[in-house]
Amino acid sequence: MTGFAATPEPPYWAVIFTSRRTSGDRGYAAMADQMERLASEQAGFLGIESARSDDGLGITVSYWRDQASIASWKAEARHMAAQHLGVEGWYEHYEVRVAKVERAYAGPADR
Amino acid sequence: MTGFAATPEPPYWAVIFTSRRTSGDRGYAAMADQMERLASEQAGFLGIESARSDDGLGITVSYWRDQASIASWKAEARHMAAQHLGVEGWYEHYEVRVAKVERAYAGPADR
Numbered sequence: 383m384t385g386f387a388a389t390p391e392p393p394y395w396a397v398i399f400t401s402r403r404t405s406g407d408r409g410y411a412a413m414a415d416q417m418e419r420l421a422s423e424q425a426g427f428l429g430i431e432s433a434r435s436d437d438g439l440g441i442t443v444s445y446w447r448d449q450a451s452i453a454s455w456k457a458e459a460r461h462m463a464a465q466h467l468g469v470e471g472w473y474e475h476y477e478v479r480v481a482k483v484e485r486a487y488a489g490p491a492d493r
Numbered sequence: 494m495t496g497f498a499a500t501p502e503p504p505y506w507a508v509i510f511t512s513r514r515t516s517g518d519r520g521y522a523a524m525a526d527q528m529e530r531l532a533s534e535q536a537g538f539l540g541i542e543s544a545r546s547d548d549g550l551g552i553t554v555s556y557w558r559d560q561a562s563i564a565s566w567k568a569e570a571r572h573m574a575a576q577h578l579g580v581e582g583w584y585e586h587y588e589v590r591v592a593k594v595e596r597a598y599a600g601p602a603d604r
Binding site: 383384385386387389392396398400402431432433434435436437439440441443473474475476477478479480481482483484485486487488489490 | 545
C-alpha cells in the first residue's frame with residue numbers, strides 16, 4: 383500500500399529522523415526528493431516512510447539491512463549535501479535515532 | 494522543543510507505528526488523545542512523537558525504557574480499546590515495528 387515500506391522479516395535497522403522545519407522552501411523539497419532517490423540506490427536500503435504535519439513536525443523512517451548500509455548512506459548524504467545542496471537552514475531542530483528492529487506486525491487483523 | 498520526545502541516552506526502545514487512516518473521524522481524535530494520555534501514565538514511558546500528512550499517512554513513534562514496558566502498554570491499550578472505544582475502522586492499514594534504539598544525536602550542529 384502506498385507510503386509503506388515493504389520491509390523483510392526482522393531483524394533489520396531503522397533510522398528515525400524527527401524534524402521541525404523552518405519556514406519557506408529554499409530548495410528543501412528538491413533536496414528531500416534527491417536524498418530519497420539517493421537512499422533508494424544504496425546497497426542495503428529496504429524502504430522509507432515519511433509524514434509531515436501542517437504544524438511543521440515531520441518524521442521520516444528509513445529502513446536498512448545492517449549498520450554498514452547506514453554508515454555508507456550517511457557518508458554519501460553528507461557528501462551530496464556539501465557538494466550540491468548548500469547548507470543548513472532547513473531545520474529548526476532534528477533528532478536522529480538509529481534502532482534495530484526486532485519485531486514487526488501489520489494490521490488491521492480482520493481485514 | 495515542541496513535538497520532540499526528551500529521551501535519555503540509548504539504549505531504550507521505540508515502537509514505530511505507521512498508518513493510513515480511513516476517512517471521517519468517527520471518534521478517532523478522541524481515541525488518539527486518550528491513548529496518548531494512557532501511554533504517558535505507563536511505567537517506562539519515555540516520550541512520543543507523531544506526524545500525519547494531509548494524504549492520510551501518519552507515523553507515531555513512542556519511546557520506552559524496556560520491552561516489559563511495551564508489553565504492559567500493549568495490554569492496557571488493547572483493554573481500553575475493547576472496553577471503551579469500540580472497534581476497528583480507523584485504519585486502512587498499519588505497520589508496527591518494535592526496535593531497540595542504539596544511537597541518537599540531535600542537530601543542526603551549529604545552532
